[in-house]
Amino acid sequence: MSTSTASNPSTPLPWIRLVLGLIAACALPFFISNYHVFQASMVLTYAIALVGLNILIGYSGQISLGHGAFLAIGAYTSAILMDKVDMPYWMTIPIAAAICLAVGFLFGLPALRLEGHYLALATFALAVSLPQLLKFKHLEFLTGGVQGIVIMKPEPPWEMLFGLKLNSDRWLYFFTLAVTVVMFVIGWNLIRGRVGRALIAIRDQPIAAASMGINTPLYKSLAFGVSAMFTGVAGALSAILVAFVAPDSFTVFLSITLMVGMVIGGVTSLPGALYGAIFIQFIPNIADQISKAAPWAIYGVMLILFMYTMPTGIAGALRLIGQKIRPSPN
Amino acid sequence: METFIHQVIAGIATGGVYASLALALVMIYQSTHHINFAQGEIAMFATYMAWTLINAGVSYWLAFVCTILLAFALGVLIQRIIIQPVEKAPVLNVVVVFIGLLVILNSIAGWVFTYTIKSFPSPFPKEPPFGLHFISSHELGSIGVTLVLLVMLYGFFKFTPLGLAMRAAAQNPDSSRLVGIRVGWMLALGWGLAAAIGSVAGMMIAPVVFLEPNMMSGILLYAFAAALVGGIDSPGGAVLGGFIVGILENILGAYVIGTELKLSVALVLIIVVLTIKPAGLFGKVIVSRV
Amino acid sequence: MSRILLEVNDLHAGYGATEVIHGLSMQIEEGSITTLLGANGAGKTTTLRALSKMIKVRGQILFDGKAIDSLATEDIVRLGVAHVPDGRGTFGSLSTEENLQLGSYTRKDKKEAALDQEKMYAYFPRLKERRQQQAGTLSGGEQQMLAIARALMLRPRLLLLDEPSFGLAPLIVREIFDIMRTINQMDKVTILLVEQNAAMALDLAQHAYLLETGKLVLSGRSEDLKQDEAVRRSYLGH
Numbered sequence: 001m002s003t004s005t006a007s008n009p010s011t012p013l014p015w016i017r018l019v020l021g022l023i024a025a026c027a028l029p030f031f032i033s034n035y036h037v038f039q040a041s042m043v044l045t046y047a048i049a050l051v052g053l054n055i056l057i058g059y060s061g062q063i064s065l066g067h068g069a070f071l072a073i074g075a076y077t078s079a080i081l082m083d084k085v086d087m088p089y090w091m092t093i094p095i096a097a098a099i100c101l102a103v104g105f106l107f108g109l110p111a112l113r114l115e116g117h118y119l120a121l122a123t124f125a126l127a128v129s130l131p132q133l134l135k136f137k138h139l140e141f142l143t144g145g146v147q148g149i150v151i152m153k154p155e156p157p158w159e160m161l162f163g164l165k166l167n168s169d170r171w172l173y174f175f176t177l178a179v180t181v182v183m184f185v186i187g188w189n190l191i192r193g194r195v196g197r198a199l200i201a202i203r204d205q206p207i208a209a210a211s212m213g214i215n216t217p218l219y220k221s222l223a224f225g226v227s228a229m230f231t232g233v234a235g236a237l238s239a240i241l242v243a244f245v246a247p248d249s250f251t252v253f254l255s256i257t258l259m260v261g262m263v264i265g266g267v268t269s270l271p272g273a274l275y276g277a278i279f280i281q282f283i284p285n286i287a288d289q290i291s292k293a294a295p296w297a298i299y300g301v302m303l304i305l306f307m308y309t310m311p312t313g314i315a316g317a318l319r320l321i322g323q324k325i326r327p328s329p330n
Numbered sequence: 331m332e333t334f335i336h337q338v339i340a341g342i343a344t345g346g347v348y349a350s351l352a353l354a355l356v357m358i359y360q361s362t363h364h365i366n367f368a369q370g371e372i373a374m375f376a377t378y379m380a381w382t383l384i385n386a387g388v389s390y391w392l393a394f395v396c397t398i399l400l401a402f403a404l405g406v407l408i409q410r411i412i413i414q415p416v417e418k419a420p421v422l423n424v425v426v427v428f429i430g431l432l433v434i435l436n437s438i439a440g441w442v443f444t445y446t447i448k449s450f451p452s453p454f455p456k457e458p459p460f461g462l463h464f465i466s467s468h469e470l471g472s473i474g475v476t477l478v479l480l481v482m483l484y485g486f487f488k489f490t491p492l493g494l495a496m497r498a499a500a501q502n503p504d505s506s507r508l509v510g511i512r513v514g515w516m517l518a519l520g521w522g523l524a525a526a527i528g529s530v531a532g533m534m535i536a537p538v539v540f541l542e543p544n545m546m547s548g549i550l551l552y553a554f555a556a557a558l559v560g561g562i563d564s565p566g567g568a569v570l571g572g573f574i575v576g577i578l579e580n581i582l583g584a585y586v587i588g589t590e591l592k593l594s595v596a597l598v599l600i601i602v603v604l605t606i607k608p609a610g611l612f613g614k615v616i617v618s619r620v
Numbered sequence: 621m622s623r624i625l626l627e628v629n630d631l632h633a634g635y636g637a638t639e640v641i642h643g644l645s646m647q648i649e650e651g652s653i654t655t656l657l658g659a660n661g662a663g664k665t666t667t668l669r670a671l672s673k674m675i676k677v678r679g680q681i682l683f684d685g686k687a688i689d690s691l692a693t694e695d696i697v698r699l700g701v702a703h704v705p706d707g708r709g710t711f712g713s714l715s716t717e718e719n720l721q722l723g724s725y726t727r728k729d730k731k732e733a734a735l736d737q738e739k740m741y742a743y744f745p746r747l748k749e750r751r752q753q754q755a756g757t758l759s760g761g762e763q764q765m766l767a768i769a770r771a772l773m774l775r776p777r778l779l780l781l782d783e784p785s786f787g788l789a790p791l792i793v794r795e796i797f798d799i800m801r802t803i804n805q806m807d808k809v810t811i812l813l814v815e816q817n818a819a820m821a822l823d824l825a826q827h828a829y830l831l832e833t834g835k836l837v838l839s840g841r842s843e844d845l846k847q848d849e850a851v852r853r854s855y856l857g858h
Contacts, residue, residue, distance in 0.1 A: 057422065063421065063422055063425055065367075065425070065429065110601060110604070110605040116421035116422075116425075117363075117364065117365045117421060117425065118604055118608065120365070120367075120421075120425045121365055121554055121558075121600065121604075122600055122601055122604055124367065124554075125551055125554065125555075125596060125597040125600045125601070126597060128547050128548065128551050128593060128597075129551065129593035129594045129596060129597040132590065132591060132592070132593045132594060133591065133593075133594050135590070136590055136591060137590065252547065253433075256429055256432075256433060259426065259429060263426055267422075295437075296433050296434075296436065296437035296440075297433070297434055297437040297438060297441070299430070299433055300429075300430040300431065300432070300433035300434030300437065301430070301434060302430075303426050303427065303429060303430030303433070304412060304426075304427050304430040304431070304434075306426075307416055307419065307423045307426050307427050307430070308415055308416070311419075311423055491721070491725060494714075494718055494721060494722060494725075495722065495725055497714065498711050498714065498722050501711055501712070501713055501714070502709065502711055502712075504674065504705075504709065505705070505709035505710070505711060506722075507674075507692075507693040507694045507697070508672065508693065508697060508702075508703050508705065508709060509697065509722045509723055509725050509726070509770065509774070510694045510697035510698050510725055510726035510774070511694060511722075511725060511726075512694050513694070
């Protein structure tokens, strides 16, 4: 699932690990408390968001400091539809996906001319200005203003599953898991297919790619749109899980949190999205016990240290270790 | 009519703050081609240092000068220790380090000084100057301080050997080494100056927006817009851009869109400039030869 | 018998993983003009870059008996080595005069430096005419003069010159070579000159080295190299 050829999908080993992992994931909610089930679901949503960010930054080589904005758009789309139109929660997900795909693509169009720092700057501006927009009084009828929107937590459709009790948290966990699997499969196909190869070509040799006939502007905007779509789905899911959206949940620090997850987990890597998601869900809790300011100071220090020592993140480091143990046939 | 004049004057006052920050951004960009995302937090942190000194009984202007010196030292240290190792790294890695720096400064400020909003004193009297109605003493004083700062910087870069060496190091590091300039230390000096400038900007704007760890994020956004409007590699352009953006912000805020969407205005301005004329008013368009 | 100002022993240098200079050894006498000749790609520019540590090197470089192979460029410059690089390396956005002032940046004797600036204007009157003009707008020949003048503002003991004749009209080249003769004789500046124009270089220099694909193949007095069959055929055209 990375760009190296070390993982050969025709060997049984990766598939066995995947299947075992899925079985473990399905069994998980019945062994832990409801709160931990909720946390596990949040990890999955972060993982989806990080896959989106990976597609943009890792494969397409563009920088975004503002993906929290798409979490917000996805979350608010879902909340507004559930609150104002009484739409069932599962229907809001594809709609949030479509809206974020469109918005991301449109944002990507002017932004595609920008490289590196400039794109980082534009997306940073997006992240910083978003909460103010969400609190705007003329949009209050839609967004609920400063107070945000509270939604009802969905009930599970069945009381029991295979003789095991299903409550709201457990049901939502399975729902989230299913969406996560679908999104990861989409992501994997994109990356391994024509789109992924085109993006890598654009990232590594933009001039050569253009002269080979790859429509660079189109692909870059598409990459932005697709990554926004993933993040939007994550946002919609998180709105359902948390049952609440408010402007101050979507500050620039949320975008920075996503970046932290991506850096720690590893860019250009699907497993990295999972490692990063686990990190951003659990480290603040642990760090909080040390001191109030600690989570962010620790994030900052880790961001810097990782850039010095492990720029490819945990996934990259694991891959390197794996290559040293089992030298690949390259 | 008087309110209009007041809006313009207030715009010039905040414009001076934007101009100073934009200048700091351009200084770092010119010498390293990096955008200093942590510029706002450095300014905020320096302002807290000033607040600490003033609260400990130090007189305002003495605290002002000490803060400038402390901020300078902080900037030099940050460049030598944190930024220098990733100077040649890919863009993404550099951006991440800047964000890490932003986050560390923000959280340390919140931890040490708490998130409660504090008031920061203005050294200028409360009564309006010379009985004028359309300008406050702080606004006049702020414009004055900003102008003095800008003039001093201009003089330093244009007329002193060190200023010349810094300009040379920013333009052409290789040739600078060939005349014996220690380019690494020139970069550190640039960072020190940028931090010092930021501290002045912070101390001038804090009486208006009040002191809290997140006070600079919106202001930084405007400084970015100003630097882009003027031209991210043009110091003169950045200064002019700052005043333009300051006046624009106030006029639009008072007469067109209200004060609630000010940050969105900055965002739109940034995107429009980057899309239509990335080099800004006075910057140079770099043509990359294929 | 003058002393050796620059001694190079078994120098290896290159770019990244590619080695371009393979075991070069030279000795430059103080007060002499030496030329380093060779075809395109022989490694002449790389040699000068190695001497001023613009690239990584392996081997020994002694300047006035002191090892400089582990020093940084700016420290080598401060010992009195001025390098006029290929492409001239002028500060395009700065004025002519500012370029000259930068040449004497490391000098402590400011009054002497100001006098040297007037001396440069005497050597190169065209630069004086354009003293406030932006250096990037000067003609090729003027920029070359500016680059040399800037290097001389250091009052160097050793001047490294990389292809000063490149892209310039013959009349200008002659002017520049005359100045080099003057500064060598009057100001006692030792010169190491890398040149493609072998004929003019051998007329100016007393000693010559010939480089081919990173290795020294010939060295000696210029008169002797001028007579050498292979040199005449390949580099002098007769």
